[in-house]
Amino acid sequence: MTGIIALYIFMLAAFTGYEVIARVPVILHTPLMSGSNFVHGIVLVGAMVALGEAHTPLEKIIGFVGVLLASGNAVGGYVVTERMLEMFKASGARAKKDAKEAP
């Protein structure tokens, strides 16, 4: 990847992130922050590569910690986001059910 292409990717991704979030209602701010927190858990693939290339004991220790932290970020982010959004779905379904039951 040449530098200028990388720069273009950076610029376009930045606008994408802004636009995707711009229309989010306040009620979803917390799950969304958690969801975006999960997305940067992609650092796991980088940490795996870094540890995969490590040679000295120091590099291996730091790489090990990196992979451990990164998988914590990805998995933890996923679990709490999914838990929150699951409740939102249930609440919507319940509201619909109540509306149907109402005379």
Next chain:
Amino acid sequence: MTSGFASTAALIQVSYFLTAVLFIMGLKRMSSPVTARSGILWAGAGMLVATLVTFLYPGMTNYELIIPAIVVGTSLAWWSGKRVAMTDIPQMIALYNGMGGGAAAAIAAVELYRGGTAGVAISTLAVVGGIIGAVSFSGSAIAFAKLQGLIHGSLRFGGQKFLTLIVLIGALALGALVAGEFNTSPAVITGIFVLALVLGVSMTLPIGGADMPVVISLYNALTGLAVAFEGFVLNNAAMIIAGTVVGSAGTLLTQLMAKAMNRSLGNVLFSGFGDTAAAATGEGPQGSLKPIDAADVGVMMAFAQKVIIVPGYGMAVAQAQHKIWELCQLLIDRGVMVKFAIHPVAGRMPGHMNVLLAEAGVPYDLIADLDEINSEFDTADVALIIGANDVVNPVARTDKSSPIYGMPILNADKAKNVIVIKRGKGTGFSGIENGLFYLDNTRMLYGDAQKAAAELIAAIKAVG
């Protein structure tokens, strides 16, 4: 062999591309309540694909370390994420976010120690990403400790800003030595990360608890940026795209939160808040606190036409949301119009209170945000404040010397009767006295929120 490598490399690239698509579409779906659940599933699928395919990376070694690290990290996060209470979600986000920042810093450290960064541009990205990641790591750890109640108050001393500035300059100076390839000795590289970790701590310690959501959101954006920078170093498009998307989305989210609290980001980071409030306000509110019995409140609410509930974090701490919803259902059955008024910063971050109410089973359509509900307080017979404080403090409208002056508040004081359920006479999370409690139309119902709600339910049932 060569063609085998080439096709593996192509598989990896295509998979990362797919991951980037799934992430962006997942985030997009997460921006609407209807599709939000599927959004996280899509993003999760993307993460799984990227992780699995990375095991095929050409030239990878140390599998005996990679796999245990993933197993341990995954187990700890899974275990903690599944059992954390919904009230504690904000600090868990801070914790997981800090881990991501730490991982980005670890990548930078490994690449710099082993001399894997070729050229000044790549070295600079590695160093800057490493500093940002390390700041996010230690800063998020402090934010977690504050919200978890492990650290109380905000530590501040004379010359602290100066010290923070010195540490920042030191980290950047050492970073320049390494990035410019003037001195790439392990000692200098270590120095960068030590200073960056200290920087995160000294930046976050002085910030008051009320401002923590903004800080967590900021560190979330910073971690994204750090991940993107390390993506450049590793020539990994998935990391660049995902990191940058989170970086910009997180920045926007941070601005939205700061705006909701009427605080600028600079204000949050560089000025004290809360601790100085008592000194700043000078004189306390006039009048007295007037207590009331649950039975009287029950009658008042049972014969009201419209009741607006203003829940705050105190309600969630007392786990009273289920009882409150039960109370509301009783009122609705009697024909009372019930609405929930949610301030953008009710709970510990914007949207947190919606999560907590959703957990209790409150349907969406009864929940209104600040702009929708504020004109309705005039017509409400009862405004029931449960564990909320600063967000209904009319001082924000009138007292220019108050630190929350200008913050948009819920106009609960405009209701005919204001009932405040409160444990004791203490001040809120920010430590500011609340003028609402002393108004003529305000009555205080002292007690634990859950117990008070149970008493109100009994009182309304007694009305028949």
